[in-house]
Amino acid sequence: QLQLVESGGGLVQPGGSLRLSCAASGRNVDYYAIGWFRQGPGKEREGVACISDSGASTMYADSVKGRFTISRDNAKNTVYLQMNSLKPEDTAVYYCAAVGGIGERTPLSALEYDYWGQGTQVTVSS
Numbered sequence: 001q002l003q004l005v006e007s008g009g010g011l012v013q014p015g016g017s018l019r020l021s022c023a024a025s026g027r028n029v030d031y032y033a034i035g036w037f038r039q040g041p042g043k044e045r046e047g048v049a050c051i052s053d054s055g056a057s058t059m060y061a062d063s064v065k066g067r068f069t070i071s072r073d074n075a076k077n078t079v080y081l082q083m084n085s086l087k088p089e090d091t092a093v094y095y096c097a098a099v100g101g102i103g104e105r106t107p108l109s110a111l112e113y114d115y116w117g118q119g120t121q122v123t124v125s126s
Contacts, residue, residue: 002027002115004096009120012086018122020081022096030054030074032100036081037110038092038122047108048094049081059106064090086124093119 008020022034035050049070050059058070069082079096097113107113 002029002032002098002100004098004115004117006094006096006117006120009094009122011123011125013126014087014124016086016124017082017084018086020083020094020096020120020122022079022081022117024077024079024098028074029072029077029079029098032098032115033102033106034070034072034079035097035099035106035108035110035113036070036079037095037097038090039095039119040089040092043092045095045110046092047110050106050108051079052104052106053100053102054104057104057106059108061108083122086122088124090122091124092122094122095119 003026036048039045051070067085072079098115099113
C-alpha cells in the first residue's frame with residue numbers, strides 16, 4: 001500500500017512563494033504519476049498539476065501555469081510543488097495523489113487517482 005504525506009504548507013503574503021512536498025512510502029514512487037490537487041473553502045477539488053512516473057511529462061491547470069512547477073526526485077521518493085507569485089485565490093488545502101501504470105499520461109481529474117495524502121493548508125493573505 002502506498003502512503004503519501006504532504007508538508008510545506010503555511011501562511012504566506014500575496015506574491016510570496018512556498019514549496020510543498022509529497023513524501024511517499026510503502027512502495028517506490030517511480031511507478032506512479034503524482035498529481036497535486038486543491039480544495040478551497042466552498043469549492044470543489046481542483047487538479048493543479050501532474051507529473052508522469054518518469055518525470056518527463058507534466059500538466060498544469062491554466063490557473064497556475066507559469067507560477068507553479070511540479071518536479072520529482074524518485075531517489076528520495078518525493079514529489080514537489082514549487083508555488084511562486086501566490087495569490088489569495090490560491091488559498092486551499094493542497095493534496096497529493098498517486099495513480100500507477102499509466103505511462104506518460106498526466107491526468108488532472110481526481111477520479112483517476114487511487115491514493116491520497118491527508119492534505120496541507122496553504123493560506124495566502126496579507
